[in-house]
Amino acid sequence: MLLSDQQVSLIVQIDQLLPQTQCGLCGHRDGCLPYAKSISEGEAANKCVPGGQPVADALAQLLDRPRLIAESSVWDIQADGRPQQMKAIIREDECIGCTKCISACPVDAIIGSGKLMHTILTDLCTGCELCIPPCPVDCIDLVPDNNPIPTEDQRINEQDNLRQRYYAHIQREEKRRIDRKGPVVRAEIDTEFFAQFSQALKNVPTITLAEKAKDHSAQDAKTTIELAKIRTQIKKLEKQLSVRLDPQKQEQLDALQTQLKELQEV
Ligand code: SF4
Ligand code: SF4
Ligand code: SF4
Numbered sequence: 001m002l003l004s005d006q007q008v009s010l011i012v013q014i015d016q017l018l019p020q021t022q023c024g025l026c027g028h029r030d031g032c033l034p035y036a037k038s039i040s041e042g043e044a045a046n047k048c049v050p051g052g053q054p055v056a057d058a059l060a061q062l063l064d065r066p067r068l069i070a071e072s073s074v075w076d077i078q079a080d081g082r083p084q085q086m087k088a089i090i091r092e093d094e095c096i097g098c099t100k101c102i103s104a105c106p107v108d109a110i111i112g113s114g115k116l117m118h119t120i121l122t123d124l125c126t127g128c129e130l131c132i133p134p135c136p137v138d139c140i141d142l143v144p145d146n147n148p149i150p151t152e153d154q155r156i157n158e159q160d161n162l163r164q165r166y167y168a169h170i171q172r173e174e175k176r177r178i179d180r181k182g183p184v185v186r187a188e189i190d191t192e193f194f195a196q197f198s199q200a201l202k203n204v205p206t207i208t209l210a211e212k213a214k215d216h217s218a219q220d221a222k223t224t225i226e227l228a229k230i231r232t233q234i235k236k237l238e239k240q241l242s243v244r245l246d247p248q249k250q251e252q253l254d255a256l257q258t259q260l261k262e263l264q265e266v
Contacts, residue, residue, distance in 0.1 A: 003037075008200050010040045017058045018048055020162035022106035023128035024229050025049040025236065026071075027252075030189050031106060031166065033197060039063070047071045049236075050126075052082040074239045078149060085145040086127030092117045094139035101131035101140065103173065104225055107165040126162060133228035160203060167204040170194050174210050230260045 003011070014036035022031035026047040028038065039045045045059035046068035056070040073083035090101075090110075097115040102108075109125045112118030120131075120140075132140050150158060174191050195207040237253040240246070 003196065007040060008197070011036045012197070012201065013062060014039050014045075014059065015163075016156075016159070017051075017055055017062065018159075019050045019055065019126075020159045020166065021050045021126040021128045022162070022166050023050060023126075023130065024233065027233075029226070029229055030193075032163075033194065034190065037193075044068060049073050050083060050085075050128075052077065054081045072240060074236060080149045085147075086129075086142045087122050087125045087145045088120050088127060088129070088131055088140050088142055089122070090118055090120055091139040091141065092119065094137055096137055098136060100134040100136065100224070103176075104131045104134045104228065106130060106169055107162050108169050108172075124165070129232055130225075130229065133231045134224055164204050167194060167198055167207060171205055171207045174207065227260065227263055230256050230263070234260065 011033070015033050018032035018036060020032050024031060026032075026035040026049065028035040032048075035043070035048065039059065045063060045065060046056040048055050049071050050073070051070070052073065053070040056068055059065075060067045075084035075086065078084055095112075095117045097112060097117060099112065099114055099118070101118060102110050102112065106128065107124055107126060109121045110118055110131060111121065127142060127145065129142065132138075132142070170189055170191060173189070191207060191209055195209055198204050198207040234253060234256050237249050237256070241249055241253065
């Protein structure tokens with residue numbers, strides 16, 4: 001569905017405040033932009049886990065809504081009010097070079113090629129954890145990022161950079177689906193939605209749709225990365241629930257477990 005200019009403008013303003021980690025912890029598998037759209041349509045604006053309270057507050061202010069307590073994180077809160085930033089590292093001597101983590105990384109922070117050891121470019125890694133579940137030998141660890149907390153300007157630059165990298169990643173994956181080279185670990189992203197925004201935004205790569213790729217959409221929706229994202233969300237919720245009971249989260253967990261079971265049965 002095509003959005004009006006007014007809708008696009010509001011979604012862009014909301015998206016500017018989101019961290020661009022693209023982790024899906026807000027419940028939107030395709031990352032920050034779909035959550036921004038959903039917020040513009042009325043969804044609560046406190047669900048961005050990496051953004052924590054500062055992002056929930058900034059969104060409440062932008063939208064003139066009441067302040068809500070941010071969704072909790074499994075990580076401690078840093079001095080800036082956001083959860084501890086993490087980085088992934090590969091235990092390189094254990095890596096079998098399967099390349100699955102490359103497609104899973106929304107910001108293309110992993111380099112390596114088939115059957116060769118892979119490395120994470122730590123400056124680019126956001127700690128989104130999406131590369132961890134697809135790794136067949138479980139050789140990726142998360143460690144705290146000990147870099148100084150960025151200034152507001154640095155954060156905005158970083159977010160712009162991550163957004164650009166995500167759009168480039170989506171375009172690359174869109175093209176790759178045509179030839180199906182390498183393991184398919186990326187779920188079907190709503191590329192059409194991102195393509196519309198890539199036209200509206202000046203500072204992101206333009207996304208063009210690959211006709212042939214659309215034929216695979218139903219099949220792609222059941223690919224490994226979708227399962228991986230669901231497993232990651234389940235793991236998070238289980239951790240959160242082990243600390244504190246929460247009927248709403250328990251409901252989300254039950255729904256995810258059902259979804260996982262259904263996908264595994266396909
Ligand atoms: S950073 Fe993660 S939780 Fe926050 S809006 Fe983006 S995808 Fe959602
Ligand atoms: S390397 Fe892993 S944790 Fe880091 S941004 Fe990429 S997928 Fe996320
Ligand atoms: S998924 Fe794991 S084993 Fe495969 S290339 Fe990445 S780090 Fe290496």
